[in-house]
Amino acid sequence: MFRKSLRMPLRVAAVLTLCLPFLVACGGDDKSTIRVYSGRHYDLEVAFTQFAKETGINVEFLYGGDAELLERIKAEGEDTPADIFMTVDAGNLWNAAQQDLLLPLQSPVLDEAVPEGLRDPQDRWVGLSMRVRTLMYNPDKVQPSDFDATDSYAGLGDPKWKGRLCMRTSKSSYVQSLVAQMIDRQGRDRALEIVKSWVANDVNIIGDDVTILKTVNAGGCDVAITNHYYLARILDDDSNFKVKPYWANQSGEGVHVNISGAGVLKNSDNVADAQKLIEWLATKGANAFVDGNHEYPVNPDVKPEELISGFGTFKFQPINAEAYGKLNADAIALMSEAGYR
Incomplete structure (x- = not known):
């Protein structure tokens, strides 16, 4: 079983398909399951649980340091169980894109929801919170x-x-x-x-x-x-x-500003649903993703939670x-x- 730390041998990644102690809506059909490697540690359960309830798509996620996650993804190569890389720094997303780990997405939803200054010019990653x-x-x-x-x-x-x-x-x-x-x-x-x-x-x-x-x-x-x-x-x-x-x-x-953001991995086995999750986090699910940590949604059509709205x-x-x-x-x-x- 995984814990919330990634400090373990890489070979353990093979068991990511098991239902985890911190898993959201664990199910049996791999094709309806998205796996997220996340360097963002704030209240993911809330957003992922809501997404699973609304779409029927399961989400499994694993926490770790940004650099550590990148090394893990590279070491796993084509066998990585991860579909999405999520991080808390734009530089880490750039590094992942430079290492050819992320898949360019064609998404009118993301084009409309995320301002140009907060996403990759080649559409390999997007910001989700500021x-x-x-x-x-x-x-x-x-x-x-x-x-x-x-x-x-x-x-x-x-x-x-x-x-x-x-x-x-x-x-x-x-x-x-x-x-x-x-x-x-x-x-x-x-x-x-x-x-x-x-x-x-x-x-x-x-x-x-x-x-x-x-x-x-x-x-x-x-x-x-x-x-x-x-x-x-x-x-x-x-x-x-x-x-x-x-x-x-x-x-x-x-x-x-810096961002929490995400991209779909090139070796994902479930690109369509992974893209659907990122689109949801940038639009309908934005408040579920950002409010618990008082971050600003990147989507200008989504209102920040009340406390930080008071900051002006x-x-x-x-x-x-x-x-x-x-x-x-x-x-x-x-x-x-x-x-x-």
Whole structure:
């Protein structure tokens, strides 16, 4: 039996056809079963159970790290039991496409539901939910007018933020993608200048977004960069939590976003139903997929859940998944050079 971790020998993959402890609507006919390898760990059971009830198509899924899943898919080759690769970073989807693991889909449904800036130009993968990495601030100490509305991330290098700034470790894929996007859009020299300016401001490096937000709330720093949904999770439990989001770069190119997304594997045995699941997750099932983790639906016709709707609307910079993937190593090297831990 599988558990929710993928830390096991690859040969165990052969038993994926068994009914799993965390299986959704396990059935007997392989042709009516979709198998998902997922690096996204948030409330999949809710969405997959609803899809199974509505369509009669069973869904089996297995969690693991994004890179680990990709290695597993490559090792399994034509014998992979997986039909869909799902991940929480556009760079990982780009890597899967570059390694020729994903099947281009012809889907008018997805063309209409997913904006161009949130899907692969060659239709090998699509975004299903957005996670926004933006500025967070303590309203007792900071006003929105204090921020640079054109380049809000670079603005945190202003000396006025010295000793007031918290950020996440350079080991975080979220930080790596943000810096990779800076390299892509502004060039390596300017990106290095920005990261060095954060370091010069005695940035407090913290291991996770939740601790960062709690530090801002407690007055340990005044401003930070985190994903929006970590704040939403806290507010869900504590409506008096005072940290607020500031949508970055609204007078410029837009706030940095990443996606949870998916693609159908080339070696899938059930392409039609796998495509049907992805189309459902982008349309009718979007809220079942995103609401439990307070993510934004990529489909502009789907309303975000109430709590994050209260954060207001924003302009986002279209994703360049190639930059997130191809420039990841450059982003890591740049942060090391800048002294960003």
